[in-house]
Amino acid sequence: MNEPVPVSRVTDHGSAKLMPDVDRERAWLLTVDGAPQSYVDLDEPAYLEFEYARRLGHVLDVVAEEGRPLDVVHLGGGALTLPRYVAATRPGSRQDAVEADRGLLELVTEHLPLPGGCGIALHPADARAWLEAAPDASADVIVGDVFGGSRVPAHLTTLAYAREAERVLRGSGVYLANLADSAPFAFLRSQLATFAEVFEELVLIAEPGVLRGRRFGNAVLAASHRPLDTAALARRTAADAFPARVEGGETLREFIGGARPVRDEDAVPSPVPPDGAFGIG
Numbered sequence: 407m408n409e410p411v412p413v414s415r416v417t418d419h420g421s422a423k424l425m426p427d428v429d430r431e432r433a434w435l436l437t438v439d440g441a442p443q444s445y446v447d448l449d450e451p452a453y454l455e456f457e458y459a460r461r462l463g464h465v466l467d468v469v470a471e472e473g474r475p476l477d478v479v480h481l482g483g484g485a486l487t488l489p490r491y492v493a494a495t496r497p498g499s500r501q502d503a504v505e506a507d508r509g510l511l512e513l514v515t516e517h518l519p520l521p522g523g524c525g526i527a528l529h530p531a532d533a534r535a536w537l538e539a540a541p542d543a544s545a546d547v548i549v550g551d552v553f554g555g556s557r558v559p560a561h562l563t564t565l566a567y568a569r570e571a572e573r574v575l576r577g578s579g580v581y582l583a584n585l586a587d588s589a590p591f592a593f594l595r596s597q598l599a600t601f602a603e604v605f606e607e608l609v610l611i612a613e614p615g616v617l618r619g620r621r622f623g624n625a626v627l628a629a630s631h632r633p634l635d636t637a638a639l640a641r642r643t644a645a646d647a648f649p650a651r652v653e654g655g656e657t658l659r660e661f662i663g664g665a666r667p668v669r670d671e672d673a674v675p676s677p678v679p680p681d682g683a684f685g686i687g
Contacts, residue, residue, distance in 0.1 A: 410434075413517055417509030419554065424485075424517055434518055436485040438510070441556045441679075444485030446518055451490035457648050458584050458624040461611045462549060463491055464642040465628050468635045469547060469580050475499040479545045479574065481533035481562070482552035483507075485514050486526065493524040501526045504536045506552075534561050540574045548575060550583040558585065560673035563597060568604045568629075568667075580634070581605065583627040586676055589619025593676050595665035597627065598658060603667045605629035609636060609654045610661075611643055617651060622680055 410426035420439040427433035433447040433455075445455035454460040466488070470476060475498035480489050483505030492499050505511045508530035520526055529536055533552050548571050552562055561567065571581045581601070587594040602608055609628040616623035628634055636652050643650040653661070 413513070415509065415513050417507050417513060419507040419510070422510050422513055424513065434485065436514070439555060441553075443553070444487045446485045446487050446490060448518060451494040454487065454491060456487075457613075457646065457650075458626060459487055459491075460646055461624075461626040461643060461650060462488060462551070462582055462584060464639055465580065465582055465609075465611075465626065465634070466492060466547065466549075467495065467642070468638045470496075473497070476546040477501070477544065479537070479540070479548045480504065481537065481548065481550045483511055483514070483528065484551070485518055486520065486528075488549055488551070489526045490520070490524075493521070493526060499525055502529060503527070504529045504531050504533050506530070506532050506554075534567055534570070537567070537570045537574060542573055543576045545574050546576055546579050548579070548581050550581070553584075554675070556586075556679050558676035560675045561670070563593075563600065563668050563676070564670045564673045565600050565603060565667045566670050568601050572604045578632055579630065581627075581629040583629075585625050585627055586623065586679060587625065588616070588622035588677070588680075591619070591661075592665075593674075594625055595662050596668050598662045599665040600667040601627060601629040602658075602662065606631045607633055607654070608658055609634050609639070609652060610658055611639065611650050611652050613648055613650050617653070622677075 413424040415422050423437045425435045430447055432449045436444040447453045454463050475496050478492050478501045480503040483503045489501050489503045511530055585597055607630050610625055612625035615621055640652040
């Protein structure tokens with residue numbers, strides 16, 4: 407049998423590379439401009455290699471009873487790791503994956519094809535523009551995982567964007583975001599302040615070392631109008647190889663402090679990660 411070989415392609419927004427994992431037979435790592443972006447195991451789509459993806463997966467597991475199909479919008483496609491995860495863990499789900507880089511979508515679907523009948527529709531489009539055109543109350547979950555050059559684009563950080571997400575979600579729906587920051591957390595605090603303006607309940611999942619300001623890292627935000635099962639989330643995140651804390655309520659209000667919601671005219675991208683911040687794992 408032929409050994410899988412790396413595939414490189416210049417896409418619309420960067421230089422993408424698919425590299426086979428030597429330890430898992432049909433698993434692939436996607437990098438964009440050298441930064442690890444996604445990891446997919448075609449034989450085991452419920453396997454999530456990256457810690458932040460696992461934390462997003464934990465929330466997707468607890469937002470509804472096990473196995474129940476959901477309508478999920480993924481803003482940011484990458485290698486379609488989380489759409490594949492939901493299709494495997496919640497068969498019959500209807501999903502939309504929105505990816506601004508058409509060339510990246512073509513690379514991924516050519517080399518890491520989606521299974522037939524998986525219910526995942528692909529949209530080469532800007533995430534906010536697509537969301538603004540989406541119908542009211544049409545999604546159970548929206549996952550915001552858009553990074554341009556390792557930074558969350560500015561137009562996906564604002565109050566107007568948060569209100570669009572809230573409009574597209576059903577009343578019991580949940581907005582999820584993968585964010586990244588380090589102390590003094592100006593970006594992360596502003597994001598929490600922005601979504602607290604629109605949603606009644608916020609939960610933040612991050613490693614203690616990140617929350618204590620020791621290093622740059624990812625933080626997963628969950629926002630909704632109903633309380634999430636934080637006890638179930640905490641059990642899952644504590645069992646991971648890199649345990650994370652689940653914070654909410656008064657702790658998050660104190661963390662937000664005097665941070666203000668972000669207006670479109672004031673928006674900035676998330677901070678540039680330090681070299682080596684986004685290693686594999």
